Amino acid sequence: GSGPETRRGPLVLAAASLQEAMTQAADAWAAKGHARPTLSFAASSALARQVLADAPADLFLSADEEWMEAAERGGKLRAGTRRPFLGNRLVLIAPANATPPASIAAALSGLGDGRLAMADPDAVPAGRYGKAALTSLGLWTGVERRIAGAENVRAALLLVERGDAPLGVVYETDARASRRVRVVAPFPAGSHPPIIYPIALLAASAAPEARGFYDFLLSPEGRAIFARHGFTEPAR
Amino acid sequence: MSFEVRVEKRLGGHAVAADFTAEGPVTALVGPSGIGKTSILNMVAGILGPDAGRIVVAGRALFDADAGIDLPPEQRHAGYVFQDDRLFPHLNVENNLLYGQKLARARDARIEAGEVIALLGLEPLLRRLPRNLSGGEARRVAIGRAMLARPAFLLLDEPLTSLDEALREEMLRTVERVRDQFRLPILYVSHNPEEVRRITAEVVRLSRR
Amino acid sequence: MSFEVRVEKRLGGHAVAADFTAEGPVTALVGPSGIGKTSILNMVAGILGPDAGRIVVAGRALFDADAGIDLPPEQRHAGYVFQDDRLFPHLNVENNLLYGQKLARARDARIEAGEVIALLGLEPLLRRLPRNLSGGEARRVAIGRAMLARPAFLLLDEPLTSLDEALREEMLRTVERVRDQFRLPILYVSHNPEEVRRITAEVVRLSRR
Amino acid sequence: MTLTAAEWSAVALSLKIGLVAVLCTLPIAFALAWLLARHRFPGKILVDALVHLPLVLPPVVLGWLLLVLFSRSGPLGAWLEDWFGISLMFRWTGAAVAAGVMALPLMVRAIRLSLEAVDRRLEQAARTCGATRWRTYLTITIPLSLPGIAAGAMLGFARSVGEFGATITFVSNIPGETRTLPLAIYAELQVPGAEGAVTRLAILSVLLSVGALLASEWLTRRGRGKDAHVL
Amino acid sequence: MTLTAAEWSAVALSLKIGLVAVLCTLPIAFALAWLLARHRFPGKILVDALVHLPLVLPPVVLGWLLLVLFSRSGPLGAWLEDWFGISLMFRWTGAAVAAGVMALPLMVRAIRLSLEAVDRRLEQAARTCGATRWRTYLTITIPLSLPGIAAGAMLGFARSVGEFGATITFVSNIPGETRTLPLAIYAELQVPGAEGAVTRLAILSVLLSVGALLASEWLTRRGRGKDAHVL
């Protein structure tokens, strides 16, 4: 449970896709005798807007660099604390019970009138990475009209889990978390810009242990927790 | 035999009951306020269900608890002038007047719309909505609507309320004409003994037991 | 001088006008249906604004277009029996009756609630809601409410409609008592010449020009 | 303000989906309102609660329920597919279903309020004039509850135009097919610095519903007018 | 069904926020409904459109607007901070504001429908009986529009309980402070295979609003009852 007012843990604004790993990290930190951090999960865009509106929070973990960049330009980050924190991989998935196609290209050519589920390719970070990857593989024009743009990666995952879409593009972390989908193949790392989850302390941060928790997350011990959920070291 | 009414009905704590058979064309129904005159008219019209009894009008059984007969109001063909008018607020006077006529399969067009409108002096009001009518004007529209529904019998609940002397006289003469010419059975509620005396000798008097 | 009424009002295409001064306690207002009797009562009560004119009751100017006087209805202290009752549907009979009394600063308690309730035979109905009343019962509640509002004058729009002979007699006697004992000015609309004759000699007759 | 093709498409889709949703939901909403206003039956509170469901549950959950029901493997979806060859998944018709479901509770409530205010004695009067039960509904009950019907249609349309969560969850965000104004707005909101585009789209939403507002006011006023036999 | 502490907290928060939102919005909604039902004034259609705004715009946009208005640097936020030392940011009070704003159009419409159905002649009768304009509102107009007030409160409460987009955008998703049932459901939806938890939370939402439904039915029935001087 959370401590009394005087020992309040830092308030962490984190992208929703980090929920499980982040919760475990907070538990681990609290287990060391620290005040448990308060975690608020939402879309990176919503959280970044709150940061820009001077939200009284301590830490911000975004699912993409763009919103972190916007927060920094707005002067809302504590100078020098913005770091690339985590990386991730993009994979093509299919329902677990479907027959496995040989490759990404083979899978996509067999799409027929089925849909390719992915986060909105024009807006949501995972969708934009996916679009870039498919474009560089020369597959985008073939599937462009078959895209089902979901609200976020988890919604895309759901469509594939239920078999409503025969294929989907999601993060490897999402694919690993679900038993009802199978990875067809990962996208080559070079086919899209590096996937980076940046972290930063906020200028408005006032909680005494904010810095401590930030350091903990970036420490090998902290990173190990995220690695267990499939997150990688961010590409430099 | 124009009306044969034998009904019982509990309303709240109060019991309404009537048992009469009327021969003549016009039957007056009188009695103190709250005795159940309107309730009886409602039962004859079919909008209030008796607890028990039997209602026959002009030889046609409208309700018979024992025989399981209970005709819906639209098959009873009453021309009912309600005590409280009940004009349709969204229809103008003309459409109120013609509402019943439009629905009746031209059973018999003995009573002409033009004639009724002239008789009741409603020409200047045809385009008006009910909310813009005076009390007496609304009363006249209610009377006209009932007469134009091509009724098989009339139920008149204090029809002359709010009418001035001249209109009252006109209306009484009309009722007399309907009585004598068309021989429609009429059940007539009134508190005015003079009115009753003029129109019929057959008076059913309800009283508290 | 009880009433001094000089008003003009256009209603739709129709023009209502009156110009009379009444001395006696009771003034009867008669005229054909639709001539404007109710409209005049509404203007005296303050719920219909005249286009022009002047209204003085018992020496008090309620409305004067030239002098810019226009008292709101609640300051006119009318006891108004509406032609269409207008009982408050969400209040039971008792609360309808006492509605005005509760609001009046005990101006004068000349008319007692218990007395009025007994007179109108309303005891058994006190807990009833208006929708469960017969026509005559509702009428009596409307009369009671007006009398109990501690009025400075009475506006009675065909008050005896729907009342049986006995109640009519009772009510007429009550009006006479109010007239003689309390000397409240009364404006009385009726279509019944006999009723009018009995209650006053001062008759204002409205007619079409 | 000139619009891009994508913006036009979103406006047209929102209008189409809103109109279809309201028109198709209206009879259902009227029937439910009538049931709730006029009848007592065991389980009434359950029906009432069910009608409110789309209001109470977060839209995403509703979208998820629709997905479960109408996907090819879902009970209703399989039935629609087998019998009519219709699939709602990823189609604008699915978006209209989502919008209609979300609008339903608002429409039912408004219509029910008006129905409950209709004076039953007027219906009795119509019956004695010879009108059957159905004829009475058409000529008395419905015209007298027109304010509620208009208000319900207005609320429903506005709700449809604003519907986001159930739609994107159920039928995804497909340009030209299911990308209504809110979905287009959502896409813009994900990108920093697109506030201008968001504002433009939001203004379009508001204009759409001001149009609906004017239409519903007109309808109500007409209903109060002189010759209002609606049917 | 035993609940975890987190679930309890979400239920309690939803209830608190829903009640506060409805109670605080009710007088505003009544005033607006009264203005729209009883008055003609230039710009009326604008006020009407503004009232519908929260219905038409996607909730996320509303949340963002609230964020801009109520942030410390925003016009209203700065004012609240300077004068009252209040901040809504990341507080349950902010969630109540968001819920109230989203509920407003539904409440206004329902109340307005009932107000428009009140027979003005009864108000005139009250005036002649000596009631002032205000007294007449309290003793006649408000009791007679109770069905609409109850329906509005019910709709508003249900909408508050289901509110997600504006809340998460405005006041984030903070356990024990702003994580209401819909936000808790959102959190569970991020976990694959948590359908069970989502269902539990959804059922709790439904139960909350069934309670509200029963309360509003009771209120309406009481209003039709015998002694209904509400004030």
Ligand SMILES: Nc1ncnc2c1ncn2[C@@H]1O[C@H](COP(=O)(O)OP(=O)(O)OP(=O)(O)O)[C@@H](O)[C@H]1O
């Ligand atoms: N819904 C109801 N619930 C309880 N009592 C009712 C109801 N409707 C009518 N009553 C009572 O039934 C009795 C008969 O009413 P009804 O309207 O038939 O009287 P009436 O003879 O027409 O009186 P009036 O001459 O005053 O019109 C009255 O005492 C009335 O109060």
Ligand SMILES: Nc1ncnc2c1ncn2[C@@H]1O[C@H](COP(=O)(O)OP(=O)(O)OP(=O)(O)O)[C@@H](O)[C@H]1O
């Ligand atoms: N809102 C309105 N619009 C148009 N005309 C109206 C309106 N209200 C009343 N009138 C008309 O004004 C005239 C006077 O109405 P009023 O109710 O004063 O008549 P009245 O003398 O009381 O008649 P009655 O004896 O029938 O009650 C009538 O012709 C009526 O149709």
Ligand SMILES: [Mg+2]
């Ligand atoms: Mg009667």
Ligand SMILES: [Mg+2]
């Ligand atoms: Mg009159």
